[in-house]
Amino acid sequence: MSASSANPAGYSIEEGNAAxxxxxxxxxxxxxxxTGKPGEPAQDLDGGFSNEIRFGAERLGISSDGIGTKIEVAERLNKYDTLGYDLIAMTADDLIAAGFVPTNLSNIIDVNHLDYGVVDEMMRGLHDAANFAQLAITGGEIAELGNRIGGWPGAKMNFNWCSTAIGVLHPSLAQPLSGKTAQAGHVVVALRSPSFRSNGYSLARKTLERLFGENWHEAPYDGTDADQYATWGEAMLAPSLIYAPGVATLLDAGLPLHGVAHITGGGVADNFQRVLKNGLGAVLDNLFEPLPAMQRLCEIGDLSSETAYLYWNMGTGMLIVTEETSAAAVVASLQQSGYDAQVAGYLTAESGVMLRVGTGELRYA
Amino acid sequence: MSASSANPAGYSIEEGNAAxxxxxxxxxxxxxxxTGKPGEPAQDLDGGFSNEIRFGAERLGISSDGIGTKIEVAERLNKYDTLGYDLIAMTADDLIAAGFVPTNLSNIIDVNHLDYGVVDEMMRGLHDAANFAQLAITGGEIAELGNRIGGWPGAKMNFNWCSTAIGVLHPSLAQPLSGKTAQAGHVVVALRSPSFRSNGYSLARKTLERLFGENWHEAPYDGTDADQYATWGEAMLAPSLIYAPGVATLLDAGLPLHGVAHITGGGVADNFQRVLKNGLGAVLDNLFEPLPAMQRLCEIGDLSSETAYLYWNMGTGMLIVTEETSAAAVVASLQQSGYDAQVAGYLTAESGVMLRVGTGELRYA
Structure with missing residues (x-):
């Protein structure tokens, strides 16, 4: 792993992408x-995070993901009832980004040794998150794997948690959302993220451990929103906001969406570029302010904006491409659904993504 | 874990069931x-290993599982191209046991650090197994989780592997198979298992380590099928046979099936009892011979039949309940599909399961 230890998160994004x-x-x-049978895969979602499969007239999406190393934060705080929001957000929001309304979720909990109380707390949170997302948890498995599972040594139980979500293509859509119908001049609406979601924790933990030592989670938190979180652990555990219900409401209203990017690992530019087809580019000059915890970590951890925007969502969790005449209605609907939303920029005929960041700019080819 | 360390596998089945x-x-x-929307769960599969969800006229099944600690055997042998059969068998055969023909699979690989070659070998095997099972792999995720993943220290990469499979209710069935239509006098057909499948490895590894020490996988194998395997490691890695295509062929032929049990963790009796409804019992007096590796482990490890039949499949991987007049046709069809199958017993009006084991009997209330 010598090649990958050069990057600040401690793993190689390129090697992961190749695998x-x-x-x-x-x-x-x-x-x-x-082919020609139930479960036929649609071939046109190559490279997307969710895949379309067809059963008769039904067009379903399927997406799998886990919540990775964010679990260590829960282990450190001994608090497990918010991780369900992260688990559902990862797959449900990949589905809605392709136009599939999430309907069902099956989850797998791998544990070193079973702690009934911890699993109970996890499942209570998953239940709450499923109600928020309006989906049914219709599958589950708990596996006791001994030394195959590790984590924070002080925890009652170490575990990993992943899920597969299924969704149904929104009836208003002839095809999954892919960005193919987007045009220069279309408007980009941003949804604010109040948390790291479930990405970028390797870099964050490395930085926090370097600054505060092994028990970094107990270090007093001093971001600009320090009224909300007493410790760095609490700030890092803030759950993912699930966007699927808000985006589904846009589709229900018949608002024209031409592409949706779920901002996960890889940051704003990398994830948004996946919906930029036909050589289009974008200027995003009005993104949300970076999350205070991210801003503070950059300051005290001496991380550049380039690095931070490569690993973290920086306060924007989803980007939606719509038509200029519908942008105000999209923003208003999302706000009415309870989300922070604003026009963040527009698509350009020239390729490349430009992010305005504070008083500077970041450009991606 | 003091309460659970009393049992021979080192974990508590009761605690797992409660969680x-x-x-x-x-x-x-x-x-x-x-309710009343796409993805509506059917309420009538309470306690089953796969759940039914409905999309319009389509009735789908969903099942999630992993391959647990069998992975350590692959790590020890540095051979990864057979685990895909285990992964697909676990979910696809849970689905077919409920009458759902598996169509799609989404898989998640959690690794400590990524090894491209190991993942390549795993995916090649998964591809081969998917072709055998006639399903499409339409989702996947690889997550690099550092110290959250452990395993055999000498391995190139430690990992856990799980999947969620989707299937479609066989068109000949009005309801998923559950055992509700079974009657006393119905015949039980057994399918032979040429491996441990992906269950019972905690007990097997504990026994092998006690007998042969840390490098038990290199110990010469001396079961009655020693012509097939040079070492205990090789014998323990034998892949799962996927039964789904054979059972789907039975349904295609219109043969009457009244319940199917996939024999996984918990052994023959526990898994078969799940399909025994309405107070029925069974006499299984002609099961397959125990797998030679299991037989040999009992001998040299001084394990009782009671223990072995509680944790291992003992050579029978699936049990199918059919009508007496169709039993010969069921056996013939399965044999024509390439499986070892035989009539293993019959259902009784009295509850309880009796297994004939060698010259003795095991009885379960």
Whole structure:
């Protein structure tokens, strides 16, 4: 791992992408097994985070993900009832980004040794999050794996948690949302993220441990929103906001969406570029302010904006491409659904993404 | 873990069942979120290993599972291209046991640090297994989780691997298979398992380590099928046979199936009792011979039949309840599909399961 230890998060994004691409290529070779049969894969979502499968007239999406190393924060705080929001956000918001309204979730909990109380707290939170997202938890498995599972040594139980969500293509859509119908001049609406969501924790933990030592979670938190969180641990555990219900409401209202980006690992530019097709680019000059915890970590951890915007969402969790004449209605609907939303920029005929960041700019080819 | 260390596998089945039941209860409270909407859960599969969800006229099944600690055997042998059969068998065969023909699979690989070559070998095997099972791999995720993942220290990469499979209710069935239509006098057909499948590895590894020490996988294998495996490691890595295609062929032929049990953790009796409804019992006096590796482990590890039949499949991987007049046709069809199958016993009006084991009997209330 010498090659990857050069980057600030301690793992290689390129190596991960190569392995994912290779895994996808193996998977794609199996698509023909269902050609013309129930479960037929749609071939047009290559590279997306959720895949379309067809059963008769029904067009379903499927998406799998876990909540990664954010779990260590919960272990440190001995608080497990918010992780369900992170778990559902990761897959449900990948689905809605492709136009699939999430309907069902199946989850797997891998534990070193079972703690009934911890699992109970996790499932209570998952139940709450499922109600928020209006989906049904219709599958689950708990596996006791001994030394195959690790984590914070002081925790009652170490575990990993992942899920697969299923959704149904919104009836107003002829095709999944992919960015293919987007045009220069279209407007980009941003949804604010009140948390790290479930990404960028390797860099954050490394930085916090360097600054505050092994028990960094107990260090007093001093971001500009310090009234909300007493410790760095609390600030880092803030749960993911699930955007799916808000975006589904936009589709219900018939508002024209031409692409949706869920901002996860890789940050704003990398995730948004996935919806930029046909050589389009974007100017995003009115994103939300960076999350106070991220801003503070950059200051005290001496991290550059370039690095921070590469690993963290920086306060924007979803970007929605709509038509100029509908932008105000999109913003208003999202606000009415309880989200912070604003026009963040527009698409350009020239490729590349420009982010205005404080008084400076970040440009991505 | 003092309470659970009393049992031979080192974990508490009762505690696991209680936590699973509690998790299911939390999940069930979310079913109402989809009442009358796409993704509506069927309420009648309480306690089953796969759940039914409905989209319009389509009735789908969903099942999630992992391959647990069998992965350590692959790590020890540095051979990763057979685990895909185990991964697919766990979920696909839970689905077919309820009458859902598996169509799609989404998988998640959690790794400590990424090894491209190991993942490539895993995915090649998953591809082969998907072709055998005639399903499409339409979702996947690889997560690098550092010290949250452990395993055999000598391995190139430690990992856990789980998946969620989707299937479609076989068109010949009005309801998922549950055992509700079974009657006394119905015949039980057994499918032979040529491996441990992906269950019972805690007990097996504990026994092998006690007998042969830390490097038990290199110990020469001396079961009656020693021509097939040079070491205990090789014998323990034997992949799961996927039964779904064979059972789907039975349904295609219109053969009457009244219940199917996938023999996984908990052994023959526990898994078969799940399909025994309405107070029925069974006499299984012609099961397959115990797998040679299991037989040999009992001998050299001084394990009783009671213990072995509680944790291992003992050579029978699936049990199918059919009508007496169709039993010969069921066996013939399965054999034609390439499986070892035989009539293993019959259902009784009195509850309880009796297994004939060698010259003795095991009885379960």
């Amino acid at each position: 994912s691409r290779n895994a996808y290529n193996w998977s794609k070779k199996t698509f023909a097994n269902r | 699973s039941r509690n998790a299911y209860n939390w999940s069930k409270k979310t079913f109402a979120n989809r």
